[in-house]
Amino acid sequence: MSKINENYLKLGGNYLFAELKKRTEAFQKENPSADIIRLGIGDVTRPLSPAVIQAMHKAVDEMADPATFRGYGPEQGYDFLIRAIIEQEYRTRGVELDTDEVFVSDGSKCDVANIQEIFSAGCRVAICDPVYPVYLDSNVMAGRAVTFLPSTSANGFSPELPEQDVDLIYLCSPNNPTGTVLTRAGLERWVDYALRKNAVILFDSAYSSYIRDPELPGSIYEIPRAKEVAIEFKSFSKTAGFTGLRCAFTVVPKALGKLNAFWNRRQCTKFNGVAYVIQRAAEAVYSEQGRGETAEMIAYYMGNAAVIRAGLSKAGFEVYGGENAPYIWWKLPRGLDSMDFAAKLLKSCQVVGTPGVGFGACGEGYFRLTAFGSRARTEEAVARIMDMEI
Amino acid sequence: MSKINENYLKLGGNYLFAELKKRTEAFQKENPSADIIRLGIGDVTRPLSPAVIQAMHKAVDEMADPATFRGYGPEQGYDFLIRAIIEQEYRTRGVELDTDEVFVSDGSKCDVANIQEIFSAGCRVAICDPVYPVYLDSNVMAGRAVTFLPSTSANGFSPELPEQDVDLIYLCSPNNPTGTVLTRAGLERWVDYALRKNAVILFDSAYSSYIRDPELPGSIYEIPRAKEVAIEFKSFSKTAGFTGLRCAFTVVPKALGKLNAFWNRRQCTKFNGVAYVIQRAAEAVYSEQGRGETAEMIAYYMGNAAVIRAGLSKAGFEVYGGENAPYIWWKLPRGLDSMDFAAKLLKSCQVVGTPGVGFGACGEGYFRLTAFGSRARTEEAVARIMDMEI
Numbered sequence: 001m002s003k004i005n006e007n008y009l010k011l012g013g014n015y016l017f018a019e020l021k022k023r024t025e026a027f028q029k030e031n032p033s034a035d036i037i038r039l040g041i042g043d044v045t046r047p048l049s050p051a052v053i054q055a056m057h058k059a060v061d062e063m064a065d066p067a068t069f070r071g072y073g074p075e076q077g078y079d080f081l082i083r084a085i086i087e088q089e090y091r092t093r094g095v096e097l098d099t100d101e102v103f104v105s106d107g108s109k110c111d112v113a114n115i116q117e118i119f120s121a122g123c124r125v126a127i128c129d130p131v132y133p134v135y136l137d138s139n140v141m142a143g144r145a146v147t148f149l150p151s152t153s154a155n156g157f158s159p160e161l162p163e164q165d166v167d168l169i170y171l172c173s174p175n176n177p178t179g180t181v182l183t184r185a186g187l188e189r190w191v192d193y194a195l196r197k198n199a200v201i202l203f204d205s206a207y208s209s210y211i212r213d214p215e216l217p218g219s220i221y222e223i224p225r226a227k228e229v230a231i232e233f234k235s236f237s238k239t240a241g242f243t244g245l246r247c248a249f250t251v252v253p254k255a256l257g258k259l260n261a262f263w264n265r266r267q268c269t270k271f272n273g274v275a276y277v278i279q280r281a282a283e284a285v286y287s288e289q290g291r292g293e294t295a296e297m298i299a300y301y302m303g304n305a306a307v308i309r310a311g312l313s314k315a316g317f318e319v320y321g322g323e324n325a326p327y328i329w330w331k332l333p334r335g336l337d338s339m340d341f342a343a344k345l346l347k348s349c350q351v352v353g354t355p356g357v358g359f360g361a362c363g364e365g366y367f368r369l370t371a372f373g374s375r376a377r378t379e380e381a382v383a384r385i386m387d388m389e390i
Numbered sequence: 391m392s393k394i395n396e397n398y399l400k401l402g403g404n405y406l407f408a409e410l411k412k413r414t415e416a417f418q419k420e421n422p423s424a425d426i427i428r429l430g431i432g433d434v435t436r437p438l439s440p441a442v443i444q445a446m447h448k449a450v451d452e453m454a455d456p457a458t459f460r461g462y463g464p465e466q467g468y469d470f471l472i473r474a475i476i477e478q479e480y481r482t483r484g485v486e487l488d489t490d491e492v493f494v495s496d497g498s499k500c501d502v503a504n505i506q507e508i509f510s511a512g513c514r515v516a517i518c519d520p521v522y523p524v525y526l527d528s529n530v531m532a533g534r535a536v537t538f539l540p541s542t543s544a545n546g547f548s549p550e551l552p553e554q555d556v557d558l559i560y561l562c563s564p565n566n567p568t569g570t571v572l573t574r575a576g577l578e579r580w581v582d583y584a585l586r587k588n589a590v591i592l593f594d595s596a597y598s599s600y601i602r603d604p605e606l607p608g609s610i611y612e613i614p615r616a617k618e619v620a621i622e623f624k625s626f627s628k629t630a631g632f633t634g635l636r637c638a639f640t641v642v643p644k645a646l647g648k649l650n651a652f653w654n655r656r657q658c659t660k661f662n663g664v665a666y667v668i669q670r671a672a673e674a675v676y677s678e679q680g681r682g683e684t685a686e687m688i689a690y691y692m693g694n695a696a697v698i699r700a701g702l703s704k705a706g707f708e709v710y711g712g713e714n715a716p717y718i719w720w721k722l723p724r725g726l727d728s729m730d731f732a733a734k735l736l737k738s739c740q741v742v743g744t745p746g747v748g749f750g751a752c753g754e755g756y757f758r759l760t761a762f763g764s765r766a767r768t769e770e771a772v773a774r775i776m777d778m779e780i
Contacts, residue, residue, distance in 0.1 A: 003513040003557040043461040064443040071433040071633040113660035123393040167393040243461040270503035
């Protein structure tokens, strides 16, 4: 079997997450009456907004009529959506983009995983630790070694520049899992590094709509000259509850040289565009009604984040995130082992969260709670935690 | 810029297809009143069936209600759809599959392009010529050299086994562009080769629902022991007019060893599943109503194919395909250059088709017409061609 891609054998299994799921299921089985509250998974729970639902019904009806039926669309996305994205996501931040710099896709996960294909097999990659596991796994599959950039409370979750030169840097801000956001100065430092070293920044900004502080950058292109060095990923998943609809977009500026044409060629060869009805749903997020409803949805989740932050802080814990992101990154007292703590939390108060070590070695000693539950259940979870002896 | 994937520089541009489009547009501009009939593109034109439309409206409403809202689904696809696929596509052919052998995706294009990732960079690849360009391009991007298997009227469009051993073989049946179908004996020969050489067959069967002849295999798994050597790709695009909805599926049997786990890992890492509403639409294709409506749609297109075949045959031309596939592969008389012929056809009778050379060197001297137009326009195109001096 020499023909298989043996790099796959080097991947860490999803053992930890599978193990966690198994433990929760086993606990529920042993304790069938236990009322488990799940604040572990980063999935939304609020239904789609009325503006989105109306747009989808309309688009479905168009698909039923020969005069308005749509077959293959442009691989890059429909012009109506690309123009709405440029207008609402970028022009509002003072950033100008051409329509052939924006690529609509079926998810940021796909794009951040696939983007490495347009870079050489030998390029040197830096990834923050802890972080969303897809950056690492997609590079391991391609046979690349990776440098980790520790990101902990010791450096304010703003990692140091790599000691050895790298070609590709993955940054995620607002960050999953730490919920922290790179400041303008923090981002400027990275853009400056990339300009000096001829490196490319892969900027995952899927949670930018959760930023409340107007001083924090919501796009890397707010930083001067970032278009020369950065590719940016944004998503409708968390912004508008599209995790079950699948729509996102990636910006590859033409100032990056051949990379714009390479990504276009990659998408045209290996992807066939997002469903028309889904793109109409995404367009509706930017309508006046859609913007209002989306803002309400985000405010709801950020209300949950505030409940968790306030509860844990009041109990004397060190907590990060949750102010400009839907994740709360809880620094466990006395350097507690995060896997052990997950088991204890489940047993003592039937609350599920995610052990920090699941996002990288530097996540050990931390614990992630998400703001995507319902308000009542989030309040109940916090009340239970505050009653628990930790 | 040593960090870019330089394999992309070796790709043939999409120049030919872009050039064709440009020529058609230029002709229309110079002749604004010209009534152009497009039989070039392989895209459907009939609207979605009522069963599919109803299922989508219902699923959209579910997304509006917190009690029935769906966020992230399983990367592999929802169980309701996988079970319907196994029941309707495979059990009906006497093939048994487990639910973890079927992977739902957003298109066969994506899957046939991505599948090479789970094989080693050094494996030897064989591709038929002429054929759908994605097999070649995705391997060029990965830096692999490719062996071509000529497929012409001289060998009845059933290519010879490769002279030198290969590890991966792409087969497409019913074939795009030739419209021909591998017989049971033809497929048995390939399965036998793969078993002997420890090779893997990548079987693209996206057009299998157009097969009318009950003697022709609609799945490679109808051949004994094929599960040990073959991955199969099928799609709702042409079966049920889903080119604008995006849904397909790939079968990776567990008898293939690690490849099943590797593809699962690939999809879980780089893909986030197909939208719930789209999967409900695909499920509806298999309902009693859906099956009837889908059969009518296919019969309509196959009626067009018969019109084209009959017209060209009556005029004395050598034609292939169109009996068990929606493509007609027209062998041009006197070895005419296919690009020149495209220009002549457009000028003389305002009909657009695709020059065979666009699908590979062995497609030179052939011309592809598709059955996806309306009946009236197809009849009109054939009448014009029959009046033309070729």
